[in-house]
Amino acid sequence: xxxxxxxxxxxxxxxxxxxxxxxxxxxxxxxxxxxxxxxxxxxxxxxxxxxxxxxxxxxxxxxxxxxxxxxxxxxxxxxxxxxxxxxxxxxxxxxxxxxxxxxxxxxxxxxxxxxx
Amino acid sequence: xxxxxxxxxxxxxxxxxxxxxxxxxxxxxxxxxxxxxxxxxxxxxxxxxxxxxxxxxxxxxxxxxxxxxxxxxxxxxxxxxxxxxxxxxxxxxxxxxxxxxxxxxxx
Numbered sequence: 001x002x003x004x005x006x007x008x009x010x011x012x013x014x015x016x017x018x019x020x021x022x023x024x025x026x027x028x029x030x031x032x033x034x035x036x037x038x039x040x041x042x043x044x045x046x047x048x049x050x051x052x053x054x055x056x057x058x059x060x061x062x063x064x065x066x067x068x069x070x071x072x073x074x075x076x077x078x079x080x081x082x083x084x085x086x087x088x089x090x091x092x093x094x095x096x097x098x099x100x101x102x103x104x105x106x107x108x109x110x111x112x113x114x115x116x
Numbered sequence: 117x118x119x120x121x122x123x124x125x126x127x128x129x130x131x132x133x134x135x136x137x138x139x140x141x142x143x144x145x146x147x148x149x150x151x152x153x154x155x156x157x158x159x160x161x162x163x164x165x166x167x168x169x170x171x172x173x174x175x176x177x178x179x180x181x182x183x184x185x186x187x188x189x190x191x192x193x194x195x196x197x198x199x200x201x202x203x204x205x206x207x208x209x210x211x212x213x214x215x216x217x218x219x220x221x222x223x
Contacts, residue, residue, distance in 0.1 A: 035212075044203065044214055044215075044216050044217050045152075045154075045160065045203055045205070045214045045217075046214065047205070047211070047212040047213065047214065050212075058210065060211050060212075061117070061210070061211050062211075094159055094160075096159075098150075098162070099165075099207070100148075100207045100212075101207045101212040102150045102162070102165060102205060102207045102212075103150070103152065103160060103162060103205075104162050104165070104171070106159035106160060106161075107159065108158075108159055109159050
């Protein structure tokens, strides 16, 4: 079955860029929407953005100026870049597959802490 | 942006109880609503999509209803494995958004 695995640095310094990769296995990255979500410790869920396999994107307006999603179908990977991070960006980051920004299949999540 | 409001924030219930969680949207989202269950330290798990469609593998005691601005998630007979936090999410508007969550606790 389809599995998603997030990877990337667990610690990022303030003002730097957070970069995460979601690797898809057990299924095709094509013909699907791929989203990123996040959840600050002890808080609720927030949708960040989604990308279609064709490369079209949809971003959360509150993060749009700092977020970039990309997709590499040859590697079955979806990447997230979030620039100019602050402590408020500390969260567990999840990637997920699902129609139009919903989450049908999720990765296990990766904790990213923003701290100097 | 569409605001999603869940109620209650916390719910205390016993095994076997019928439980209902409500999610209200600040404007119409048609049926573009999903419900998730999340346990501590785990990723969310999709229960319901398009307001009332049961995700494959999810027990039939879970059901969803509603359209427009008001939606409900019902657990017909609460089981020990169901104690968790539940979130609704709209995926109608340009910006997807979640409710604040409902924690279902043991009474």
